[in-house]
Amino acid sequence: MNMKRSKKALVLDIILLVLSAGLTTGVKTVFSACEKKPDGMWMSCHWAEQAVFALGIALTAMAVVNIVLGKTDIKRGIAIAMVPTALITAFVPNVFINLCMMKDMHCHEMMRPAVIVISALIAAAACVYAIIVREKD
Amino acid sequence: MNGFKNLTVKSLLGKPVRTIVLVLLTALLTLTVLDGSLTQTSLEKGIDSLEARLGADVMVVPYSATTKQKFEDMVLQGSTGYFYMGKNYVEEISQIEGVGEVSAQFFLASASSSCCSLPVQIIGYEPETDFTISPWVKKSYGKKLDTYDVVVGNDLNAFVGDSLYFYGVKVNVAAKLEKTGTSYDTTVFTNSDTIKELIRSSLELKMNDFVDVDPDNVVSCVLINVADGYNPEEVTNNINLHVKKVKAIQTKEMISGVADSLSGVSSVIGILIGAVWVLGAVIMLLAFTMSVNERKKEFAVLRVLGASRGKLASLVMKEALLTGIVGSAAGTLIALVVMVGFGGLIEDLLGLPFLLPSAGAVAGYAAAAIVLTIVTGAAAAAVSAFRISRIDTGVILRGDN
Numbered sequence: 163m164n165m166k167r168s169k170k171a172l173v174l175d176i177i178l179l180v181l182s183a184g185l186t187t188g189v190k191t192v193f194s195a196c197e198k199k200p201d202g203m204w205m206s207c208h209w210a211e212q213a214v215f216a217l218g219i220a221l222t223a224m225a226v227v228n229i230v231l232g233k234t235d236i237k238r239g240i241a242i243a244m245v246p247t248a249l250i251t252a253f254v255p256n257v258f259i260n261l262c263m264m265k266d267m268h269c270h271e272m273m274r275p276a277v278i279v280i281s282a283l284i285a286a287a288a289c290v291y292a293i294i295v296r297e298k299d
Numbered sequence: 300m301n302g303f304k305n306l307t308v309k310s311l312l313g314k315p316v317r318t319i320v321l322v323l324l325t326a327l328l329t330l331t332v333l334d335g336s337l338t339q340t341s342l343e344k345g346i347d348s349l350e351a352r353l354g355a356d357v358m359v360v361p362y363s364a365t366t367k368q369k370f371e372d373m374v375l376q377g378s379t380g381y382f383y384m385g386k387n388y389v390e391e392i393s394q395i396e397g398v399g400e401v402s403a404q405f406f407l408a409s410a411s412s413s414c415c416s417l418p419v420q421i422i423g424y425e426p427e428t429d430f431t432i433s434p435w436v437k438k439s440y441g442k443k444l445d446t447y448d449v450v451v452g453n454d455l456n457a458f459v460g461d462s463l464y465f466y467g468v469k470v471n472v473a474a475k476l477e478k479t480g481t482s483y484d485t486t487v488f489t490n491s492d493t494i495k496e497l498i499r500s501s502l503e504l505k506m507n508d509f510v511d512v513d514p515d516n517v518v519s520c521v522l523i524n525v526a527d528g529y530n531p532e533e534v535t536n537n538i539n540l541h542v543k544k545v546k547a548i549q550t551k552e553m554i555s556g557v558a559d560s561l562s563g564v565s566s567v568i569g570i571l572i573g574a575v576w577v578l579g580a581v582i583m584l585l586a587f588t589m590s591v592n593e594r595k596k597e598f599a600v601l602r603v604l605g606a607s608r609g610k611l612a613s614l615v616m617k618e619a620l621l622t623g624i625v626g627s628a629a630g631t632l633i634a635l636v637v638m639v640g641f642g643g644l645i646e647d648l649l650g651l652p653f654l655l656p657s658a659g660a661v662a663g664y665a666a667a668a669i670v671l672t673i674v675t676g677a678a679a680a681a682v683s684a685f686r687i688s689r690i691d692t693g694v695i696l697r698g699d700n
Contacts, residue, residue: 256456263419264485265454265643275640 171237174291178244178284179225185251185280186218193276195269196262207269210259214277217251221284234295241291244284252281307617314590318622321586325626325672326633328579333634333668335572337661338645342561345480345652349557352481353550354431355402355522356531359392359538360384365546379408379420383509383517388545392521395537397529402428403518405494409465409487410506419455421465421487423494431522432488440474446492448473454484454643463487466500480646480654523547561651576675583679591615591683598687599695612684619680623673630672631665 189195195211198204221244228240255261255274262269311318364382386403393401405423424432426443436450444450449470451457461472470493478484489497495514501507502514525534531549538547591598598611606614638645638655646653655661 261456263456265456266485266647270454270456271641271643271647275636275644279636279640 168295171234171291171295174241174287174295175225175229177287178241178291179222179229181280181284181287182218182221182225182244185277185284186215186222188276188280189214189218189273193272195273196267205262205269206259207255207261207267207273210255210261210269211273213254213259214251214273217247217254221247221251238292238295241288241295244288245292248281248284248288252278252285306614307621310614311618311621317586317590321583321622321676322626322629324579324582324586325623325676326630328576328675329627329630329668329672330634330637331575331579332572332671333631333665334638335568336664336668337634337638337655338649339565339568340660340664341480341642341653341655342565342649342651344654344656346554346558346561348480348654349554349652350551352431352435352479352483353554354434355400355550356525357523357535357538357547358550358553359388359521359523359542359545359547360519362544362546365548379418381406381408381508381519383512383519384545386516386518388542389518389521391542392523392538392545395534395541397525397534397537398523399526399529400428400430400524402430402522403491404429404432404520404522405491405498405517406519407465407494407497407501407507410501419485419487420482421449421489421494421497423489423491423497425491430524435476435479435483436474436488439476442473444473444490444493446490446496447471448489449493450474450476450488452476452484452486452488453478455487465497466504466506468497468500470497478654480652557651564649564651580675580679583676584682587615587619587680587683588686591687595687595690595695598690599692602690602692603696608688611690612688615680615684615687616677619676619684620673623676626676627669627672631669634668635661635665 189211195207196205198208224240224244224247228237231237231240250258255269255277261267261274264270361382361384389401389403392398402425404425407421407423408418409421410418422432426433436444440450447468447470449463449472451463451472451474453476455475457463457472457475459472459475463470463472465487470489476483476488498507498512498514498517502510502512523534523538525531531551535547535549538545601611601614602608638661642653642655656664
């Protein structure tokens with residue numbers, strides 16, 4: 163059923179898109195992993211960065227589809243799918259993929275906390291979306 | 300007066316911009332007070348931890364090592380590096396008047412640790428004589444370290460049972476140290492037998508800057524506790540006078556620069572907290588005054604409808620308390636995410652020893668910051684509440700005021 167988008171649904175749509183796009187671009191810029199080693203080899207945190215980037219693209223795509231689509235049920239379904247995706251993203255650095263040896267390195271100090279915080283916010287916003295956006299909205 | 304039951308919430312929701320501004324202001328106050336006080340405490344704990352970590356009165360190193368800028372960074376900041384001097388100096392130094400406990404240490408920097416990243420500092424100590432590292436290791440590992448066993452600092456991404464490779468030698472992680480907030484957190488510790496093997500291996504692989512070193516006959520530094528009745532300055536001077544090609548340094552002198560920087564940073568944070576707190580209190584006072592002035596007619600109507608003077612005052616106070624609770628809760632959440640999540644980055648930016656207090660202490664600071672913010676908001680609102688309780692309904696409704 164096509165429904166007119168409510169104000170709170172629109173706000174949550176925008177929040178989800180901004181956070182997902184922020185995660186995707188941020189992990190390659192502001193809170194990226196460590197640089198290459200002097201011998202030109204990547205450290206393992208680089209692969210965590212790549213995985214977060216890929217999941218970030220998926221989250222952004224879901225957020226875009228959510229904005230474009232009008233059907234509330236499908237939008238809620240996408241929001242529900244975003245919750246585990248965002249939680250998996252939060253666990254990528256140092257749980258699924260090891261980061262560097264020392265915790266005073268950029269990947270530990272910047273990438274990991276930033277990815278956790280943004281992913282948690284995406285999961286929370288998606289949860290709220292799934293709960294409060296109903297057909298009557 | 301059931302009609303007044305939800306008036307506080309309705310009143311706050313009815314003016315969303317004013318409410319959001321008040322909530323943001325209280326959140327900012329809590330954030331500043333909590334993160335500022337946690338940073339101050341963490342720096343103080345860090346310097347205490349650094350003092351305890353040095354653990355000796357005097358440190359004796361090869362004279363050539365002290366001419367390098369890297370030396371103090373190595374000891375205080377955890378930069379990697381190594382230097383050696385003859386083992387005979389240990390005996391010579393222990394004969395100097397005033398020298399009490401003596402223990403040698405061995406330094407080595409790994410070329411690259413097994414997993415991927417930058418070199419780590421490896422420190423070898425003699426468990427029989429050591430009095431600086433053993434107390435820290437004992438907190439995490441009660442047993443004696445076997446050969447090829449290592450203890451890793453808390454900031455190293457290695458865990459008990461892991462194997463690490465240094466210069467092709469496999470070592471086992473026997474324990475992980477508690478967080479110290481100092482360079483110990485990124486250091487690997489082992490006994491003298493193991494580090495001699497590692498030095499030997501680094502020489503064989505031609506990856507050691509010192510090509511003609513015999514691992515069995517060298518040490519990197521000698522740590523000294525002075526004997527009773529002597530002071531460290533006297534002993535330091537005695538060693539510098541009588542032992543050639545080495546330099547004795549009082550450990551307290553080494554950290555005096557760090558302590559000065561810490562004092563400066565701590566003062567700036569204190570001033571910042573005070574300034575933001577005063578500014579926030581004044582803005583809240585103005586916000587509540589303006590808000591009450593705007594709503595004089597609304598309050599006058601409420602009086603006509605039967606609300607007592609006390610009811611009006613309590614309405615203003617409840618609004619202040621509600622915005623205070625919501626704002627301080629949000630501010631605390633953000634402050635804890637910043638401090639706990641990005642503590643490592645803050646430590647790096649400050650470049651000073653930094654040790655967050657325990658979870659219980661952090662919770663105590665958070666509770667104090669929330670209470671302080673709510674009380675500040677309530678005090679600012681109390682002035683307006685008092686004024687509104689004394690309004691002359693007739694004058695207001697006639698439009699004379």
